[in-house]
Amino acid sequence: MPKYYGCPCEGCGRPLALTDDIVVCPDCGAPYHRECYEKLGxxxxxxxxxxxxxxTFPYKDDALRTCPSCxxxxLRTEERCRCCGAVLPPESQCPEPPTQSQPGTDADGRFDYNDLYRQYQQTVEEPTRRNVQAAFGKEELIDGIPYSDWNDYIGKAAPVYLNDYSRMQLQHTKISMCFSALVFGPFYFFYRKAWKPAFGFLAAELVVALPTLLSMMQATGSPLTAGISSTAIVVLSRIMTVFSFALVxxxxxYAKWLYRKSAAERIRRIRAEFPDAAQRRAVLSAQGGVSIAGVIGAFVLLMVLGACATVLMGPNLDALAGMI
Incomplete structure (x- = not known):
């Protein structure tokens, strides 16, 4: 994180040196010594x-010079470099820094697609890596798994999830609002290939629907509900209403935390089976990401279960029209 070297730590005010363990606030980008940030909390x-x-960077460009050592x-006004501590010679004795070409151009001023693409990657990836380092350390190990493996497994949405995981780590919480899980319910987990929570929440949704099924069976005269009173169904319905709210x-x-645990389990298995980095990356990309087929499969499963539920109905199916 070069742009923070020499800047004052927001916690103690001392300059951030090359040898310091620097962390950055994932919300505003303010830099700290790690010990200062952990002390503040x-x-x-x-x-x-x-x-x-x-x-924002606290110094103007005309107040800065380049240290010939690091x-x-x-700062021009100081005798020693704030980054490495080396004694600064007079600027007249320092060689002129090389002239930099314009972004997206090569040394001859021609348009360079590769350079432009690298800059695009940096604008997206570098802030994410900075946040991961701030939360999990310079090793970039999230749950013992390297940043690169997480990035390959999650896919295009990796910056969003990794930034959230960094914030959760710094705040020591498992909570992170997930509107996709709120709106789409279990289908969110099927989409993200988090199979265990996907089937778990799907089963819970079926349990929530049990009072409705019993009411329909009772209305159609199913013999299976002969021993169940209407009062019992009403009470069960109210209980399931509370349970449904808690489920939502x-x-x-906790959707993102559950997805993180599910993903970490699969990544560890893939890492154990594929020690070769190139093969592992290909497998992570293939088995990670998202699954439209999983969503369709879950929808078909619900349709099949709904069709099976009709077998439990009684002979008076016309009574269902009155329940609509």
């Missing part, structure tokens, strides 16, 4: 995050 700008506060930018809150607040 949160970013000092937390009250302003809701208003969109973003940390190549980082440091659970999957909305």
């Amino acid at each position: 949160r970013c000092i700008h937390t009250p302003a995050h809701g208003a969109g506060y973003e940390w 190549g980082e930018r440091t 809150m659970l999957r909305t607040l």
Whole structure:
């Protein structure tokens, strides 16, 4: 994270040096010594995050010079580099820095597609890696799994999820709002290939629908509900209403954490089976990502279960029309 070297730590005010373990607030980008951030427990700008506060580089370009020892930018007014501590010679004795070409062009000024693509990747990937390093350390191990494997497994949505996981790690929480899980329910987990929570929540949804099924069976005169009173069904329905609300809150607040656990389990298995990096990357990309087929399969399964439920109905099917 070169742009933070030489900047004052937001916690203690001392310059951030090359040898320091630097962490960055995932919300506003403010830099800290790791020990300072952990001592504070949160970013000092937390009250302003809701208003969109973003940390900005504290020095103007004309106040900086390039250190000939480490190549980082440091203050002209100081005798030693704030980044590496080396004594700064007079600027007149320092060689001129090489002229940089315009973004997206090569040394001859011609348009360079490769350079432009690298810059695009940096604008998306570098902030994510910075946040991961701030939360999980320079090793970039999330649940013991390297950042690169997570990136390959999650796919295009990796920056969103990894930024969320970084925030959750820094805040020591498992909660993260997931509107996709709120709106689409179990289908979200099928889409993300998180099979265990997918089938778990699907089964829970079927349990929630049990009072409705019993009411329909009773209305059609099914002998299977002969010993069940209407009062019991009403009570069960109210219980399931509370259970349904709890279920919605659970999957909305913990969906990303459940997906993380499911993904980590599969990534570990793939890492054990494919030690070769190139093969592992291909397998992670193939077995990760999303699954439209999984969503369709879950929908078909519900249709089949619904069809099977009609077998439980009584002979008076016309009574169902009155329930609509």
